[in-house]
Amino acid sequence: MSKLMILALSFASLFSVAASAKGTGYVFVSHEKTNNIAVIDPRQDYKIIKWIDTSHRPRDMHFRNDRRQLLVACGDDDVIDVIDVATLKVVDHIPTGPSPEIFAISRDEKLLYVSDEESSSVQEISIDDKIIERQFATGAEPEGVVVSPDGKTLYVTSEVSDMVHVVDLGDGAVTDNIVVGTRPRRFLLLPNGKELWVSNELSGQVMVIDRATDQISATINFLPPGFRQVDVTPVGMTMTKDGATAIVTLGRANHIALVDTATRKIQDYVLVGNRPWGVALSPDEKTLLVANGLSDDLSVVDMATHKAIRAVPVGRVPHSVLVDD
Amino acid sequence: MIEQLRKLSAACLFGVAMMVPPITLHAETSASKLLRICYVELEDDPRYANRGAIGGIVFRDFGRPYEASQVALDDARAIGRVIRTDFGMERAAGRSADDLEKRIESWMRSESIHFVLADLPASTLVELGRRLKDEPVLLFNVSAPDDSLRGSDCLPNIFHTYPSDAMLSDALVQYLATKGWMQILVLQGPEPQDAASVEALQHSAKKFGAKIVDVKPFVLSRDPRNRTQSNVVLMTEGRYDVVYVADVSSEFGRYVPYQTALPRPVVGGAGLMPTAWSWNWDRDAAVQLQHRYEKLAPERRMNGAGWAAWEAVKAITQATVRTKSTDFELMKTFLLSDKLTLDTVKGNPGSFRPWDHQLRAPVLLATADAVIARAPLPQFLHQTNVLDTLGVDAPESTCHF
Numbered sequence: 001m002s003k004l005m006i007l008a009l010s011f012a013s014l015f016s017v018a019a020s021a022k023g024t025g026y027v028f029v030s031h032e033k034t035n036n037i038a039v040i041d042p043r044q045d046y047k048i049i050k051w052i053d054t055s056h057r058p059r060d061m062h063f064r065n066d067r068r069q070l071l072v073a074c075g076d077d078d079v080i081d082v083i084d085v086a087t088l089k090v091v092d093h094i095p096t097g098p099s100p101e102i103f104a105i106s107r108d109e110k111l112l113y114v115s116d117e118e119s120s121s122v123q124e125i126s127i128d129d130k131i132i133e134r135q136f137a138t139g140a141e142p143e144g145v146v147v148s149p150d151g152k153t154l155y156v157t158s159e160v161s162d163m164v165h166v167v168d169l170g171d172g173a174v175t176d177n178i179v180v181g182t183r184p185r186r187f188l189l190l191p192n193g194k195e196l197w198v199s200n201e202l203s204g205q206v207m208v209i210d211r212a213t214d215q216i217s218a219t220i221n222f223l224p225p226g227f228r229q230v231d232v233t234p235v236g237m238t239m240t241k242d243g244a245t246a247i248v249t250l251g252r253a254n255h256i257a258l259v260d261t262a263t264r265k266i267q268d269y270v271l272v273g274n275r276p277w278g279v280a281l282s283p284d285e286k287t288l289l290v291a292n293g294l295s296d297d298l299s300v301v302d303m304a305t306h307k308a309i310r311a312v313p314v315g316r317v318p319h320s321v322l323v324d325d
Numbered sequence: 326m327i328e329q330l331r332k333l334s335a336a337c338l339f340g341v342a343m344m345v346p347p348i349t350l351h352a353e354t355s356a357s358k359l360l361r362i363c364y365v366e367l368e369d370d371p372r373y374a375n376r377g378a379i380g381g382i383v384f385r386d387f388g389r390p391y392e393a394s395q396v397a398l399d400d401a402r403a404i405g406r407v408i409r410t411d412f413g414m415e416r417a418a419g420r421s422a423d424d425l426e427k428r429i430e431s432w433m434r435s436e437s438i439h440f441v442l443a444d445l446p447a448s449t450l451v452e453l454g455r456r457l458k459d460e461p462v463l464l465f466n467v468s469a470p471d472d473s474l475r476g477s478d479c480l481p482n483i484f485h486t487y488p489s490d491a492m493l494s495d496a497l498v499q500y501l502a503t504k505g506w507m508q509i510l511v512l513q514g515p516e517p518q519d520a521a522s523v524e525a526l527q528h529s530a531k532k533f534g535a536k537i538v539d540v541k542p543f544v545l546s547r548d549p550r551n552r553t554q555s556n557v558v559l560m561t562e563g564r565y566d567v568v569y570v571a572d573v574s575s576e577f578g579r580y581v582p583y584q585t586a587l588p589r590p591v592v593g594g595a596g597l598m599p600t601a602w603s604w605n606w607d608r609d610a611a612v613q614l615q616h617r618y619e620k621l622a623p624e625r626r627m628n629g630a631g632w633a634a635w636e637a638v639k640a641i642t643q644a645t646v647r648t649k650s651t652d653f654e655l656m657k658t659f660l661l662s663d664k665l666t667l668d669t670v671k672g673n674p675g676s677f678r679p680w681d682h683q684l685r686a687p688v689l690l691a692t693a694d695a696v697i698a699r700a701p702l703p704q705f706l707h708q709t710n711v712l713d714t715l716g717v718d719a720p721e722s723t724c725h726f
Contacts, residue, residue, distance in 0.1 A: 057588075117610075117613055118613060118616060120403075139400070139403045139404065140399075140400050140403065140613070140617065141610055141613050158398045158403075159610065160403075160405070160668075161400065161403055161404045162643075162646065163404070163407060174440045177407040178694055179408070179646060181666075182643070182666040182667075182668060182674065183668055202667075202674045203666045203669055203674075225352075228710070228711075230673055242471065252672070253693070308474070
């Protein structure tokens with residue numbers, strides 16, 4: 001096939017409406033050091049069926065276009081790679097600012113918001129045009145980014161400033177700054193849209209922000225068995241679709257915590273691998289996948305028994321996990 | 326690079342004129358708070374006579390840590406815009422403790438300065454601390470590793486963000502212990518700092534069960550009559566697992582690896598070195614900090630004292646954010662509390678030891694281009710905080726404030 005044909009086909013698949021890539025059931029894991037994404041099939045005993053080579057330092061991942069596309073932020077090449085899920089190949093690149101880490105996609109999927117840890121800013125990028133529409137200045141080392149359900153407000157953490165910046169997307173300006181714990185990392189927006197949870201890595205807590213007042217309404221502390229408070233470094237979070245249970249990865253404490261979101265009580269701790277950060281639930285919410293950055297493996301946790309039932313060896317320094325329907 | 330008089334020192338002697346009116350972001354009447362920190366150093370500080378360079382080509386950064394404190398100041402200013410606190414720093418070089426005491430006292434009166442970053446040799450720092458004993462001033466030691474400062478010469482108005490000799494040698498010996506390299510041959514240089522390093526090593530060896538098989542003094546000389554004290558091959562005969570070099574000048578130490586009589590690793594002042602910071606540390610967002618430093622200090626890489634200066638400003642920033650105040654006593658109490666969770670950029674959160682005011686923090690074990698290990702090593706346990714396996718722990722402390 002000529003190169004032109006391949007190029008044409010790649011672009012065709014980008015805009016394809018005929019071939020549906022839904023329902024692969026695959027688990028995608030990005031690797032910071034091996035510059036690739038492992039594609040794992042749980043139905044084939046968690047076998048890695050493919051390695052997708054990406055740009056350097058792939059980290060955060062999100063689906064787009066009814067899960068036909070997988071976008072991954074590649075920090076060392078300053079791009080977001082676009083992967084066609086049907087063919088499991090990188091088909092496009094969206095340039096960003098320096099060192100993109102975490103990003104969010106707007107509800108209409110036309111825009112993405114990416115934090116650039118080296119330039120202390122969040123960029124609003126138009127996905128189809130690949131143009132940086134706007135840029136919002138933040139404190140140093142911005143990481144977690146989340147957009148409110150109505151698309152009007154953006155929240156971003158600044159790890160160095162110990163703050164959450166609140167950005168009014170209409171005005172394009174920071175309207176509030178919430179001082180949280182030490183080294184705030186990522187967000188969890190509850191389905192009711194009222195609570196925004198933020199993990200604070202070095203103060204070992206998750207803080208609950210009441211979105212109506214921008215005040216901290218609760219602080220959740222963690223202490224898994226066998227670890228000290230200083231070892232607890234919460235980073236990644238996910239939750240069940242009904243928002244009743246949140247799962248928090250505890251970093252150097254090598255556990256995940258299951259939290260009842262209504263009472264904020266810890267239901268259980270589950271021992272996983274070394275330095276869990278990225279976490280995702282399977283579509284049926286029966287299993288939880290946890291990326292262990294420093295043991296180069298993926299823990300598979302049974303949500304009924306609260307036990308890790310498998311450790312799947314993956315690439316070097318796994319960062320994020322994403323599961324297809 | 327010639328040591329230059331800090332021009333600011335003249336400006337700093339002006340009094341009230343230095344007060345900057347607060348800048349408000351919105352049309353509000355609440356005024357900004359002012360938090361001015363001062364930074365003092367010694368003119369002709371003998372510790373910086375060694376430029377770590379041969380004919381201008383730098384082989385290791387032994388330079389002053391001022392720019393690193395500016396990195397943290399920039400971060401503080403970003404926070405300051407939100408909490409309406411105006412951060413600033415005054416810098417001065419003095420010829421003596423007396424000189425510096427006068428400048429600090431004038432800043433105290435004119436700008437309510439209470440926090441002072443001190444890049445000073447131990448003797449000057451102790452004298453300055455003693456003179457300021459009754460003032461509401463807190464000195465942060467950002468570059469002197471002397472164990473005496475944390476021991477018999479300790480003062481309640483001095484906090485140490487730079488690691489002690491004891492912490493550095495404990496980190497190294499922990500690593501040697503995990504490798505089973507317990508027989509240590511020491512080559513010791515002529516400087517007082519070299520003797521201090523060896524003394525610390527002896528304590529660490531006893532603590533972790535290593536053995537110093539011999540201590541051989543070396544001189545910098547090519548005179549063949551001095552060969553038993555300058556020829557590495559001749560000095561490294563015997564039986565040992567590693568060669569420890571105590572050489573603050575590094576002029577001798579750099580050449581010890583691969584010249585030893587036996588094939589053995591070199592540690593201490595060359596080869597595998599314990600340090601507060603290495604530019605090639607790549608975890609815990611170290612790279613981002615390194616980049617911010619390089620923007621302010623082009624062609625330089627942050628060194629251990631730089632990290633300590635950066636950390637001191639971070640501590641002051643966290644204290645004011647968490648206490649929501651610029652009150653000296655409130656901030657000082659916070660700094661000594663267990664609520665301080667300082668980002669050390671080396672994994673564990675840092676806090677100050679109440680018995681000697683030393684910042685607890687991990688220590689890196691680094692070669693010229695890689696961090697081989699981070700201490701405390703996972704094999705070492707502690708009753709309360711594993712960081713206290715490095716340095717002098719509470720029961721052993723000879724510091725009595």
